[in-house]
Amino acid sequence: MADRTYGEIPGYPVGSAFTNRAELAKSGVHRPNQAGICGGKDGAESIVVSGGYPDDEDFGNEIIYTGHGGNDPQAKRQIAHQKLIQGNAGLARNQFEGNPVRVIRGAGGDNDQSPASGFRYDGLFRVVDHWHEIGKDGYRIWRFRLTKIDSNANPSPASRTEPAGRASATIQRIIRSSANARRVKELHDHRCQVCGLRLETPAGPYSEAAHIKPLGRPHDGPDVQGNILCLCPNHHVLLDSGAIYVDDHSVVRSAVDDMKLGELRTAGKHIIDYTFVKYHREHYGISEIEIELHDHGG
Known part of the structure; x- marks a missing residue:
């Protein structure tokens, strides 16, 4: 398993802008040069929301995010079923571990939520739900609902190599009473x-x-x-x-x-x-x- 860094990256506050994916990867805010999810089955550190999947929905403080896989990047359409593997499994794991996800928006995403050009770091989100359904293109997709974490309660950076006790936890499920x-x-x-x-x-x-x-x-x-x-x-x-x-x-x-x-x-x-x-x-x-x-x- 790769080492994971959850939470903020020092030197890159919310609103930090990046010209391209190479600059974004170099910062460590989102390390892969191409993948939309930085993670494996042990957890996911960050995602990029940039309009690559037709089923994505961006409401600002809430995102319905489509997992990776089965997508034709040129046509931006699903051509095969998605599986609960790699980064998809990582996002599902985050829901139960409570680890936050760094969200980066790209210029190709929702017009009301995305930067005019390049990429922008938009803060920490919590995975609160995940499920599968048949998407707009007729193939099974995995979907993840993320909600923004209050900036006043942002967890400090946490790495697998840090001593016990330094990693912050977040509430995993709202308990309703009726x-x-x-x-x-x-x-x-x-x-x-x-x-x-x-x-x-x-x-x-x-x-x-x-x-x-x-x-x-x-x-x-x-x-x-x-x-x-x-x-x-x-x-x-x-x-x-x-x-x-x-x-x-x-x-x-x-x-x-x-x-x-x-x-x-x-x-x-x-x-x-x-x-x-x-x-x-x-x-x-x-x-x-x-x-x-x-x-x-x-």
């Missing part, structure tokens, strides 16, 4: 619908409400009981990452080997809407999709 979420947890007596575990704490039982179809853009799932599962923290993470999914027969399966893990536990007054289950399976389930097992990074 009447519907509380009701679902109460209906299941705070027992996980996958494993049946009920966590007891001095303050009472603990469980998490997992939205099957995510609430955030671009999924826009509703905050209703039919879109919520009561899960333990472990199975919440596995559901969000696509490591487990629910089939149309209410069987929970592992997405890695399609092994049956058991039937989804039910409660009489909690009716799950399987439209959301199907959506999750089609966008997060990764059975029959190539997952990287061996990669030396880049």
Whole structure:
């Protein structure tokens, strides 16, 4: 694995401009001369958003970023499916490790967000979600939702070679609270619908409400009981990452080997809407999709 440097690069504050990719690479803000993602399956340091993929969406403080692979750089169109490998796997890893990503915008990107020429470093972003879908050109693409980190809370640079304790962490998931979420947890007596575990704490039982179809853009799932599962923290993470999914027969399966893990536990007054289950399976389930097992990074 290559050494990774997460966070700001000394001497290059937000707004730093670069004439070309060679100058950008020399600075260390984004090291590759061509690739849009600097990273491997262990994590991703930086990305360039420059209009190379037709499915990219740039809203300023929020970016829906298309992973690498399967793209014809001349036509700027997808010609093959993408895989969750190399930099794509790195961005997915960042979501769970909490490592920030440096975002660089190029002149070819969104007119309202990009520089008129060259490249510009636009700060640190957090990967808050990743999923797959069929893109505009008819091929499977991996998508990553990134949100900008408050400049007053920017993590300091962190390298794999630094002593323990110097790397900063960022919050990985917003925990939402709503009447519907509380009701679902109460209906299941705070027992996980996958494993049946009920966590007891001095303050009472603990469980998490997992939205099957995510609430955030671009999924826009509703905050209703039919879109919520009561899960333990472990199975919440596995559901969000696509490591487990629910089939149309209410069987929970592992997405890695399609092994049956058991039937989804039910409660009489909690009716799950399987439209959301199907959506999750089609966008997060990764059975029959190539997952990287061996990669030396880049």
